[in-house]
Amino acid sequence: MSTSTVLETEEHQALRAAVAALGKRYGRAYMQSLVSEGGHPRELWAEAAKAGFLGVNLPEEYGGGGAGMAELSIVLEELGASGSPLLMMIVSPAICGTVISRFGTEEQKRQWLPGLADGSLTMAFGITEPDAGSNSHRITTTARRDGGDWLLTGRKVFVSGVDIADATLIVGRTEDARTGKLKACLFIVPRETPGFQRNRIDMEVHAPEKQFELVLDDVRLPAEALVGDEDAGLLQLFAGLNPERIMTAAFGIGMGRYALGRAVEYAKTRQVWKEPIGAHQAVAHPLAQAHIELELARLMMQKAARLYDAGDDVGAGEAANMAKYAAGEACVKAVDQAVHTLGGNGLTREYGLASLITGARVARIAPVSREMILNYVSHQTLGLPKSY
Numbered sequence: 001m002s003t004s005t006v007l008e009t010e011e012h013q014a015l016r017a018a019v020a021a022l023g024k025r026y027g028r029a030y031m032q033s034l035v036s037e038g039g040h041p042r043e044l045w046a047e048a049a050k051a052g053f054l055g056v057n058l059p060e061e062y063g064g065g066g067a068g069m070a071e072l073s074i075v076l077e078e079l080g081a082s083g084s085p086l087l088m089m090i091v092s093p094a095i096c097g098t099v100i101s102r103f104g105t106e107e108q109k110r111q112w113l114p115g116l117a118d119g120s121l122t123m124a125f126g127i128t129e130p131d132a133g134s135n136s137h138r139i140t141t142t143a144r145r146d147g148g149d150w151l152l153t154g155r156k157v158f159v160s161g162v163d164i165a166d167a168t169l170i171v172g173r174t175e176d177a178r179t180g181k182l183k184a185c186l187f188i189v190p191r192e193t194p195g196f197q198r199n200r201i202d203m204e205v206h207a208p209e210k211q212f213e214l215v216l217d218d219v220r221l222p223a224e225a226l227v228g229d230e231d232a233g234l235l236q237l238f239a240g241l242n243p244e245r246i247m248t249a250a251f252g253i254g255m256g257r258y259a260l261g262r263a264v265e266y267a268k269t270r271q272v273w274k275e276p277i278g279a280h281q282a283v284a285h286p287l288a289q290a291h292i293e294l295e296l297a298r299l300m301m302q303k304a305a306r307l308y309d310a311g312d313d314v315g316a317g318e319a320a321n322m323a324k325y326a327a328g329e330a331c332v333k334a335v336d337q338a339v340h341t342l343g344g345n346g347l348t349r350e351y352g353l354a355s356l357i358t359g360a361r362v363a364r365i366a367p368v369s370r371e372m373i374l375n376y377v378s379h380q381t382l383g384l385p386k387s388y
Contacts, residue, residue, distance in 0.1 A: 007302055012074060019053060019075050023082025028258070028352045031084050034208040040164055041208050044084060048075070049119025054089065057243075058097050062113035068309035069094070069243050073250040073301060080254015081261070083352070087209040088124075088161045090247040092116055096123035096169045099186060099240040103228030108188070115166075123188075124165035125240070126156035126214055128367075141172040141216065143185060143226075150221045152187055156214040158366070162198045163210055166191055170216070171237060174230060184234045186227040195219040205362060206355040238317065242308050244367050245320035249301040252327035252363035256294045256334035259356055263287055263338035266345070283341060290334040297326035318381055325373045328363035335360040 008016075026044050034041055048054050057072040058064025065071065076089050097116045100108055115121025132138035141154025152172055162168055167190045173182040189196055197215040205211075228236050264287060267278030277283050304319035335356045339346035347354045364370050378384045 007299070008074075012071070015053075015056075015071060015074050016078050018051065019048075019078035020082060022047060022051065022053075023079045023084050026082065026084040028083030031208060032206075032349075032352060032355075035206045039208060041084070041086060044079075045086060045088070045119055048079070048086065049117075054093055054119050055097070055113075055117025057093060058113055058117045059101055059109075062101070062109055063117040064097075064101075064113065065117075068305065069246050070302065070305040070309055072243075073246050073305050076247055076250040077254040077257075077298075080251055081257040083258045085251055085254055087207060087251070088122060088164075090244060090251060091125045091160055092122045092165070094243040094247045095125045095240040098243045099169065099227060099236055102239055103236045105224065105228070107224060108227065112167075112188070121167075122161065122165045124159055124162045124168040125171075125244075126159045126162075126168050127171040127237075128156060128158050130155055130157050130213075139171060139173055139184070141170065142182065143172045143174045143187065143221075146220070148223050150187065150223065150225060152189070152216050152219040152221055154216050156216075158201065159198075159212045159214055161209045162191070162212040162214065163200075168196075168214070169227070169240075170214075183230075184237050185230055186236055187221055187225045188227060189216070189219060189221065189225065193219055193221070205358050207359065239313065241367075242304070242313065242316045242320045245324040246301060246304050246308065246316075248363065248367060249297060249304070249320075249323040249327035252324075252331035252360070253294055253298050253301065255356060255360060255363070256290065256297075256327075256331040259335040259338035259353055259360075260287065260290050260294065262351065262353060263341040266342050266351075277341075286337045287341065290330070290337050293326075293330035294334060297323060297330045300326050318377070321368075321373045321376050324363075324368070325370050328370060331363045332360045 052065050053075045055063060056065035056067045056075060057069055060066035072094060076085060079085050093116055100112050112121060116123060129139055143150045143152045154172060167188050170187045170189050172185055172187060174185045175182055195217045196219050198212045201211040201213055203211050267283055268276055270277045300319060300323040304316055304323045307319055308316035339353050339357060342351055342353060345351050379386055
């Protein structure tokens with residue numbers, strides 16, 4: 001009996017099968033052609049949206065599926081396993097959709113959630129800064145009041161898909177009127193807002209989704225651009241970061257599964273001596289190990305999704321970080337072993353695995369490095385003292 005039969009409902013299994021069938025119709029060749037042509041996966045995005053996959057985690061009253069991260073992570077994992085993951089799923093429905101549905105005003109929910117659910121609107125997410133990385137306590141993008149408006153100033157880096165996003169959810173800081181200290185806050189900044197500039201970052205990662213540096217120079221925003229309560233910014237921010245880690249785990253597991261599948265297929269048919277190379281333990285055992293590690297990472301991802309969907313933000317925080325760590329490590333190993341199994345063919349464009357070597361590293365680095373996750377676990381879980 002497979003792991004998924006024990007842990008997943010029949011509805012989950014049916015969702016996996018449906019998404020896998022959609023992904024199979026597109027596949028890795030589709031993504032590679034988009035990269036070479038500079039295009040975006042609009043057709044796949046639209047089909048996934050039409051089938052209800054993109055907004056499966058968003059509230060039904062706003063056009064979503066009324067489910068949760070357990071279901072959304074299945075969608076991204078299966079698309080990844082077919083070779084055609086949608087990176088913007090991590091950002092648009094998972095982070096931005098979650099934050100707005102949990103903390104947004106009624107007007108913000110009506111304005112954004114139906115579009116995020118049906119794929120007609122996309123939202124990017126800007127947190128990382130050149131000097132602060134993902135350290136939310138060192139973020140220098142600040143917002144100050146100007147009459148009834150806000151003026152937002154600062155810089156962000158490594159923001160995915162700003163060119164195709166209708167707006168970007170920007171993490172900034174406001175000054176507390178009582179203490180004078182800066183506190184986290186989130187603003188919705190439409191793409192064509194004056195003073196909101198984007199510069200593309202030249203990346204070695206081959207993906208349709210591009211990375212950008214953002215410069216905000218006294219960007220004037222109306223009062224309603226602030227998401228939720230000004231005093232609950234950090235709570236709102238972390239409510240979006242747990243889904244981000246769960247979905248990044250799904251991204252890594254899907255990529256690892258795709259690479260492993262190609263390697264297994266090759267090892268079954270490639271014959272140099274009497275038997276296919278997969279009959280040799282030096283080839284077979286590392287592939288088996290890669291499979292085990294991907295399955296273990298998926299278990300932790302499922303735990304994190306279940307805790308998050310049950311409303312346990314603290315428990316989900318620990319599990320989501322562990323899932324992201326495990327998936328990043330498993331993905332890198334699976335891709336490396338897949339390329340090694342194919343030998344020289346693993347480096348050819350025909351087999352499409354070599355470009356995954358760079359892509360797999362992303363699962364270790366973004367949205368938070370494995371070392372910062374180890375810090376989190378050592379401090380929060382084990383109670384060890386901080387070094388910073």
